[in-house]
Amino acid sequence: MAALKERVDKLEEALMRLVYIQQKTEIELQEFKKEMQDFKREMKDFKDEMKAFKDEMLDFKEWSKKNIESLNQQWGNLANRLGTLVEDIFAPSIGQAIEKYFGVFPDVIDTKKLVRKEGKSLEIDILALCEKEKVAYVVEVKANPDRKEYIDDFLKKLKEIPSFLPYLEGYVLQGIYAGLNMKEETVKLLTRKKLYAMVFRGDILEIVNFEDVRK
Known part of the structure; x- marks a missing residue:
């Protein structure tokens, strides 16, 4: 059990x-x-x-x-x-501006002049010719003028113009670098390069380094 x-x-x-x-x-x-x-x-x-x-x-x-x-x-x-900066702002007044600063009104004013030669091309924003004085005012207009490479390109363009426009032989080429506004250091650089600095103030075009370049 x-x-x-x-x-x-x-x-x-x-x-x-x-x-x-x-x-x-x-x-x-x-x-x-x-x-x-x-x-x-x-x-x-x-x-x-x-x-x-x-x-x-x-x-x-x-x-x-x-x-x-x-x-x-x-x-x-x-x-x-x-x-349209060239056509709307600078071109209409460039003659008066040149007359104001240089004492002569251009005989010919060309805008957006494009020249092609031997497969290369060159464009001039504004070309103002004073035929009697044999002076060609070459105006480069930039929306952003403070970029140094633009100034270098403009100087190169001035050297190339005679080969593209042989009829300017004997002319003095005067470079004018233009923008709505530009920094003081840009103006100083242009002065050292013997280029006029043009800006738009109010409703007129002014060359802000005219006296410095003329010296």
């Missing part, structure tokens, strides 16, 4: 352990299911966020494309406006 009771006790203990393990397993399974459900919800939220992000990126790309097109158009319009 004692042996039978011991076996029954062991069997009950084994059954209790089995029940405990089963309950523990069920609890763990429930927790796992809950975690999986939470994970699925998180994944769904993540997918929704990714979709929203993709939609935002598409909207941003579309917005960027439109704005870039608009910006390019604005730059184009600005370039066109800057390109």
Whole structure:
């Protein structure tokens, strides 16, 4: 009997352990299911966020494309406006400015003069000729005149003009570098290079280093 009771006790203990393990397993399974459900919800939220992000990126790309097109158009319009500095501001008054400072009114005033020769080209913004005095005023107009390389290019152009325009042989070429405004150091550089610095003040053209260059 004692042996039978011991076996029954062991069997009950084994059954209790089995029940405990089963309950523990069920609890763990429930927790796992809950975690999986939470994970699925998180994944769904993540997918929704990714979709929203993709939609935002598409909207941003579309917005960027439109704005870039608009910006390019604005730059184009600005370039066109800057390109009319010669025709709209400097050319109409250049004769009076030359007469004011040099005492003679040009006989010929050409604007945007383009010359091609032997595969090369040369463009002069304004060319004002005083034929009797044999002086050619070469005006270079820049929207951003403070760039030193523009001045170097202008000096090079002045040296090339006689080969492109042989009829100017015997003329004194006088360089005038022009802009709506320019920095003091730019004016000083032009003075050292013996170039006149012309700016637009109010409604008139002024050569701001006239006396310094004449000296």
